[in-house]
Amino acid sequence: MIIRIVKYVLSDILRGRVAIAYTLFLLAAGFGLFNLGGDVDKGLVSILSVVLMIVPLTSLVFATIHYYNSYEFIELLSAQPIRRHTLLLGQYLGVAAALGTAFFVGVGLPILLYARTSVGGCILAAGLLLTLVFVAIAFLGAVSTRDKARGMGVALLLWLFFALLFDGILLFIVFTFQDYPMEKAAIGLVALNPIDLARTFVLLQMDVSALMGMTGAVMRDFLGSGAGIAYTLGVLMAWISVPLTLALRAFKRKDL
Numbered sequence: 001m002i003i004r005i006v007k008y009v010l011s012d013i014l015r016g017r018v019a020i021a022y023t024l025f026l027l028a029a030g031f032g033l034f035n036l037g038g039d040v041d042k043g044l045v046s047i048l049s050v051v052l053m054i055v056p057l058t059s060l061v062f063a064t065i066h067y068y069n070s071y072e073f074i075e076l077l078s079a080q081p082i083r084r085h086t087l088l089l090g091q092y093l094g095v096a097a098a099l100g101t102a103f104f105v106g107v108g109l110p111i112l113l114y115a116r117t118s119v120g121g122c123i124l125a126a127g128l129l130l131t132l133v134f135v136a137i138a139f140l141g142a143v144s145t146r147d148k149a150r151g152m153g154v155a156l157l158l159w160l161f162f163a164l165l166f167d168g169i170l171l172f173i174v175f176t177f178q179d180y181p182m183e184k185a186a187i188g189l190v191a192l193n194p195i196d197l198a199r200t201f202v203l204l205q206m207d208v209s210a211l212m213g214m215t216g217a218v219m220r221d222f223l224g225s226g227a228g229i230a231y232t233l234g235v236l237m238a239w240i241s242v243p244l245t246l247a248l249r250a251f252k253r254k255d256l
Helices: 002-014 017-037 040-069 071-078 084-114 118-144 148-176 183-190 194-203 214-253
Strands: none
Touching: 002 017, 002 084, 017 040, 017 084, 040 071, 040 084, 040 118, 040 148, 040 194, 071 084, 084 118, 084 214, 118 148, 118 194, 118 214, 148 183, 148 194, 183 194, 194 214
16 A cells, blocks of 8 residues: 555656756756866765755755645545555655655766766765655654644744754854864764765765865764764664654644
């Protein structure tokens, strides 16, 4: 049954204009950045910046809107002999697969043509992981409240915090306690932001620490490439599993 739900959600989303527009935007951005920069490394850094901003925002907003727009369909299926766990997980996998496919096509084609390197592969992996993370967070927020406006507000506030505010707060903490050894604490704080984790995951394959922020430089210097990659991947997987598990539990107890 879960496969049938995934297929239905996936086909419904891929027929819509939003997924096509998302794919075309990423394609245009990818080809444009590679052609305008004239340098593969600069193009990859620029694409990473786009991925870190656009993928979380699109995943949060789209997944939240999809859940509320599919509420009647979800109510209908919940009246059938289908476990709620299966129903919501099928919705999650369908949305994540649709957005992941759009991202892979939109960013993967430019990277395949211009930068078939380990760094390009890491950017693709980071974007796919961010898609899974923020779709899970979006489902948790949407399941937790019935009000669509409130759910959208929560999604936008979460993106604002992770994408813009978190690094400022982290820098404030580091400068406030600069007389103390903050390396290990900074690494622990980075785990609280999946966008910083994805940035670090790619950074560990590049020699651009100064361009990618303090958190990535600290991670590279303190952990080294092998340990850093294992750390970031492990924490990103936790960022996927924990919100999704909480969403499944909340949906199971939810009065539809």
